[in-house]
Amino acid sequence: MTTATTExxxxxxxxxxxxxxxxxxAIRDLLLEKGVITEKDIQCQxxxxxxxSPANGAKLVARAWVDPAFKERFMADPKAVCAEMGIDxxxxxxxxxxxxxxxxxxxVVCTLCSCYPRPILGRPPDWYKSFNYRQxxxxxxxGVMREFGLDLPDDVxxxxxxxxxxxxxxxxPVRPAGTEGWSEADLAKLVTRDSMIGVMDxxxxxxx
Amino acid sequence: MGRTLNAEVGKLxxxxxxxxxxxxxxxxxxxxxYIRGKTGWIERVHGEFLNPESLAYGRDGLPKxxxxxxxxxxxxxxxxxxxxxxxxxxIYEHWLxxxxx
Numbered sequence: 001m002t003t004a005t006t007e008x009x010x011x012x013x014x015x016x017x018x019x020x021x022x023x024x025x026a027i028r029d030l031l032l033e034k035g036v037i038t039e040k041d042i043q044c045q046x047x048x049x050x051x052x053s054p055a056n057g058a059k060l061v062a063r064a065w066v067d068p069a070f071k072e073r074f075m076a077d078p079k080a081v082c083a084e085m086g087i088d089x090x091x092x093x094x095x096x097x098x099x100x101x102x103x104x105x106x107x108v109v110c111t112l113c114s115c116y117p118r119p120i121l122g123r124p125p126d127w128y129k130s131f132n133y134r135q136x137x138x139x140x141x142x143g144v145m146r147e148f149g150l151d152l153p154d155d156v157x158x159x160x161x162x163x164x165x166x167x168x169x170x171x172x173p174v175r176p177a178g179t180e181g182w183s184e185a186d187l188a189k190l191v192t193r194d195s196m197i198g199v200m201d202x203x204x205x206x207x208x
Numbered sequence: 209m210g211r212t213l214n215a216e217v218g219k220l221x222x223x224x225x226x227x228x229x230x231x232x233x234x235x236x237x238x239x240x241x242y243i244r245g246k247t248g249w250i251e252r253v254h255g256e257f258l259n260p261e262s263l264a265y266g267r268d269g270l271p272k273x274x275x276x277x278x279x280x281x282x283x284x285x286x287x288x289x290x291x292x293x294x295x296x297x298x299i300y301e302h303w304l305x306x307x308x309x
Contacts, residue, residue: 094254111240138242138295139286158282158293164238165275165298166257 053122056087057170058191060120061202062184065175075099078170082120089119093166100174100198104157107145107198108169109137117168121193128197138162148199171198178205217256218274218301224250225307226278228299236264239303243295247307248280251296259300273300 031037064071074081075097082089095117098106111134116124127133137144141160142152161169173195194200230245238260253276258269275298282293
């Protein structure tokens with residue numbers, strides 16, 4: 001992004017800004033000017049947000065696939081298990097793991113805004129925040145999944161979770177067939193962000 | 209499903225049939241419109257949480273409200289599906305009325 005230095009000493013983007021973007025920059029400038037936060041605080045927060053990624057969730061899912069005792073504890077007390085794995089989930093008020101089976105599939109949405117288990121999955125994808133997904137996922141979850149490439153048989157029950165309050169939800173997908181004996185690290189590579197939101201399956205096992 | 213923080217709180221228990229209040233008022237309401245007036249059942253008791261309708265305005269969120277996971281049949285909400293699909297929504301107790309079976 002090209003930037004131009006303004007009279008008050010830091011850079012603003014040069015291109016045309018939306019109303020919301022202009023408001024954000026104005027609020028940022030005021031917070032800095034009044035000494036509420038520093039530029040270093042902003043940078044640290046950006047780094048913290050960027051450091052959280054779906055790799056955290058993938059690590060948890062892969063471990064749950066290979067270790068039944070771990071899975072049991074993860075289902076029972078996900079926040080404690082995250083702490084154990086060195087994943088800081090303290091920012092989540094409370095979170096629930098939804099286990100997919102061959103008969104029941106879960107899918108997560110926040111129809112009111114964009115509630116999302118950020119410490120585990122990082123920032124939500126744009127489509128998760130779109131009106132399109134937020135409206136259609138509750139009315140026609142099977143149609144939405146089909147657009148992601150997943151065509152479910154009628155006898156599989158779909159359970160859509162609208163996370164409207166203090167709970168955050170993570171889907172524990174079914175372990176792909178043909179991955180017997182795989183290492184946790186290799187399994188984690190199959191666990192996509194979208195499979196933990198529940199709109200897709202994990203990647204299939206492809207032998208090398 | 210994972211743990212319940214405290215299932216011993218609240219007036220409602222898993223399996224109870226409930227109808228979501230059909231209410232509107234100004235404020236930070238966390239009950240989606242599409243579910244107001246609809247009937248489902250308590251799937252689980254999540255526990256007690258500060259009331260977001262108070263927190264949103266800089267108040268203390270007290271008294272805490274019991275939060276439930278409430279399940280609905282997709283067919284009962286939209287009326288056009290014949291499958292067993294469900295919709296599950298987190299709803300605070302003051303939005304729920306007991307419903308007959």
